[in-house]
Amino acid sequence: MLRIAIPNKGSLSDSAARMLHEAGYRLRTESNELVVVDEANGVEFFYLRPRDIATYVGSGQLDIGITGRDLLLDSAAPAEEVLKLGFARSTFRFAGVPGSAGSVNDLAGMTIATSYPGVVAKHLAEHGVEAAGIVRLDGAVETSLRLGVAQVIADVVETGATLAHLGLEVIGEPIMHSEAIIIRPFGADASHPPAQRFLRRMQSVLVARGYVMVDYDIAARHLDKAMALTPGLESPTISPLHREGWSAVRSMVPADKAHTVMDELAAVGARAILATRIHACRI
Numbered sequence: 194m195l196r197i198a199i200p201n202k203g204s205l206s207d208s209a210a211r212m213l214h215e216a217g218y219r220l221r222t223e224s225n226e227l228v229v230v231d232e233a234n235g236v237e238f239f240y241l242r243p244r245d246i247a248t249y250v251g252s253g254q255l256d257i258g259i260t261g262r263d264l265l266l267d268s269a270a271p272a273e274e275v276l277k278l279g280f281a282r283s284t285f286r287f288a289g290v291p292g293s294a295g296s297v298n299d300l301a302g303m304t305i306a307t308s309y310p311g312v313v314a315k316h317l318a319e320h321g322v323e324a325a326g327i328v329r330l331d332g333a334v335e336t337s338l339r340l341g342v343a344q345v346i347a348d349v350v351e352t353g354a355t356l357a358h359l360g361l362e363v364i365g366e367p368i369m370h371s372e373a374i375i376i377r378p379f380g381a382d383a384s385h386p387p388a389q390r391f392l393r394r395m396q397s398v399l400v401a402r403g404y405v406m407v408d409y410d411i412a413a414r415h416l417d418k419a420m421a422l423t424p425g426l427e428s429p430t431i432s433p434l435h436r437e438g439w440s441a442v443r444s445m446v447p448a449d450k451a452h453t454v455m456d457e458l459a460a461v462g463a464r465a466i467l468a469t470r471i472h473a474c475r476i
């Protein structure tokens with residue numbers, strides 16, 4: 194059975210559960226269930242703290258995990274990213290009271306509070322900067338400045354609202370960009386069929402979410418122009434219509450471009466243009 198680590202709480206957990214549900218897996222029904230066996234799909238889910246997931250996967254105890262890229266890097270566990278999942282997007286940044294520093298180079302000799310000491314230490318080392326120390330905190334890191342525990346912080350920034358509420362400003366460029374990812378132990382057999390199946394299902398959810406199916410009718414003389422607008426993922430399906438000289442076309446179109454493409458199709462003579470959501474797919 195494939196053993197998969199999934200986040201039991203925090204920013205990653207709801208979106209991860211939604212994605213697994215869309216991929217057809219059975220999920221826990223009570224929040225205190227820590228292990229769920231999905232017999233029909235041959236997988237066993239372990240609900241773990243997001244921060245611990247890379248450790249379990251890196252040690253090979255679990256085959257696959259869903260975590261954040263920043264958490265993977267912070268853990269330094271021997272595991273690698275195999276698929277980005279597009280949710281829990283954030284940056285990881287230094288911040289402080291206005292004027293405290295202009296770039297990472299100004300942090301030499303300062304004390305930095307963070308929940309991600311591994312990410313911070315690596316970044317400082319890459320820039321040849323020696324801080325006075327890194328204070329590891331579990332959360333609410335922004336408050337450490339007011340309480341005098343550190344001179345600057347390094348934390349997750351999404352909208353920037355938390356920093357703005359406290360009158361703090363980001364320092365320099367982002368240390369890294371993070372999002373939810375699927376990880377596997379270093380050197381895992383990439384052709385392992387159960388793992389391949391899981392990855393294909395998750396990839397398919399991303400495709401089903403990212404595309405719509407567009408159908409339209411078009412006269413043969415306009416077909417080339419329409420094809421250029423809807424090339425599809427591989428190749429559009431073209432079927433003859435009962436009406437002489439007309440075809441029905443079906444093609445996948447990126448969801449965020451669907452309305453523009455439909456306007457353009459109408460402008461080149463397409464009729465009866467329909468867009469439908471994709472419930473599930475295998476690409």
Ligand SMILES: Nc1ncnc2c1ncn2[C@@H]1O[C@H](COP(=O)(O)OP(=O)(O)OP(=O)(O)O)[C@@H](O)[C@H]1O
Binds near residue numbers: 203332372373
């Ligand atoms: N506001 C946010 N927006 C987007 N992603 C976030 C946000 N806060 C944390 N994350 C991401 O969530 C992951 C951390 O999850 P974790 O559950 O440890 O922390 P959390 O979501 O802050 O939960 P909690 O603070 O309740 O412990 C990281 O990958 C981080 O980048």
Ligand SMILES: O=P(O)(O)OC[C@H]1O[C@H](OP(=O)(O)OP(=O)(O)O)[C@H](O)[C@@H]1O
Binds near residue numbers: 355
């Ligand atoms: O840029 P924003 O949209 O404001 O989001 C960033 C905030 O979200 C997270 O906090 P969380 O609520 O998880 O609390 P924590 O600091 O205790 O982890 C993160 O640690 C930041 O504080």
Ligand SMILES: [Mg+2]
Binds near residue numbers: 332
């Ligand atoms: Mg948090």
